[in-house]
């Protein structure tokens with residue numbers, strides 16, 4: 052059967068029993084499928100404009116009227132399929148992070164011999180340019196997140212960021228989380244698809260930043276690429292399969308330079324990949340440890356990079372223990388009925404005063420959905436007000452306070468027998484959404500509890516908590532406590548450091564010696580693999596509970 056896709060105007064053959072998602076991928080048509088066809092995310096929505104389609108087995112997810120899930124639909128005749136192109140505007144991705152000051156001593160240097168300019172990385176000659184080009188020496192810092200990408204072009208003569216750009220990691224269209232990517236990469240051509248997708252997106256961002264700074268990308272001689280171990284391996288075209296199974300090794304140790312590998316910088320330029328700590332604790336955390344000077348802090352500091360993949364380190368006067376847990380896509384608004392990225396129209400802040408909901412919407416646009424930070428706020432507020440009980444049930448409290456009862460009476464309803472809460476005209480929270488939030492926050496909390504236990508630290512003994520990550524930057528300390536994502540004992544000790552994966556990468560670009568220091572710090576972190584901890588499941592289930600209501 053012939054499947055014709057609009058608006059891309061592409062046609063492919065589809066065999067009986069194959070899904071429209073398979074057809075879209077075969078046609079090279081972009082179609083978001085964060086759950087990689089598992090039928091749970093509800094994001095692969097299409098409209099059949101002509102021809103006859105049929106469901107593939109039992110539908111596992113609700114599709115709005117007139118739409119179908121491409122991963123759950125096949126064709127019984129030639130089809131014309133429309134893919135809705137909803138452009139997300141005003142996407143909020145945090146592009147900066149806390150940092151320390153370092154002496155300007157980059158690996159890259161130039162020498163003009165009176166006729167030409169040689170470009171060196173340390174003692175190694177990388178290339179030559181005609182004339183005297185010593186006044187223009189640039190590098191790039193790159194953070195490859197599981198969901199977002201951040202790029203900065205740095206002037207290596209001043210250390211200043213000339214311009215930056217951010218965007219989505221297009222790999223999310225194939226699989227939303229790390230395990231999903233490992234699985235996709237193990238399929239036919241999967242690794243090449245994921246590598247070329249992310250390199251193409253990075254090149255577009257490098258181009259965008261270079262244009263903004265009026266810089267020729269050929270004068271960017273080195274790129275420092277930070278991210279978790281899996282993201283780095285995918286970007287370098289290294290098979291991530293061992294990261295998905297015990298003993299989660301070998302993994303790419305990092306702390307090495309490689310040729311530019313298709314990146315849009317000087318053709319003879321190089322990539323530096325910082326050290327990884329373990330298969331599940333990557334260079335993004337090492338960058339964060341260096342950027343926040345974690346090892347030099349006195350007392351006990353908990354560092355948590357909150358995102359689709361939650362990575363964390365506890366440092367006690369320099370002694371460090373690290374771990375990570377898979378939080379899943381709820382933090383990015385995925386697998387959430389009205390979930391969306393942090394773009395225009397997304398509810399990003401929720402405050403409940405009495406029975407009134409105060410909403411802040413990105414771009415001051417009419418609310419059309421809710422993003423991760425809005426979701427954390429909302430559920431934290433509902434727990435604080437007693438609208439949900441400890442088990443996460445909407446209206447589960449037998450004796451709700453007056454406000455909670457009023458909120459449930461005014462905003463609560465049942466659809467297809469399932470509880471929902473209206474947040475705004477076009478936005479609601481379902482009981483299933485609450486479960487997704489419980490899974491995500493439970494994973495981070497379980498990680499924190501077990502990490503502290505492994506390090507022999509009581510929560511009350513923690514002096515400081517640093518929340519890192521582009522996503523983490525948009526969160527409120529009070530919401531993290533109301534959700535029980537962090538123990539209440541940490542109240543008043545929480546600060547936000549932003550994108551330390553990127554700000555740490557900048558330090559490796561500006562000062563060559565920071566690389567060796569980072570490698571030593573990475574080796575000094577005792578990595579705990581929570582997937583092997585027998586008590587993880589029990590701790591995780593307890594961590595899914597919400598704290599009791601607080602007036």
Ligand code: FES
Pocket residue numbers: 083084085086087088089090091092093094095112120121122123
């Ligand atoms: S890819 Fe179809 S529901 Fe997720």
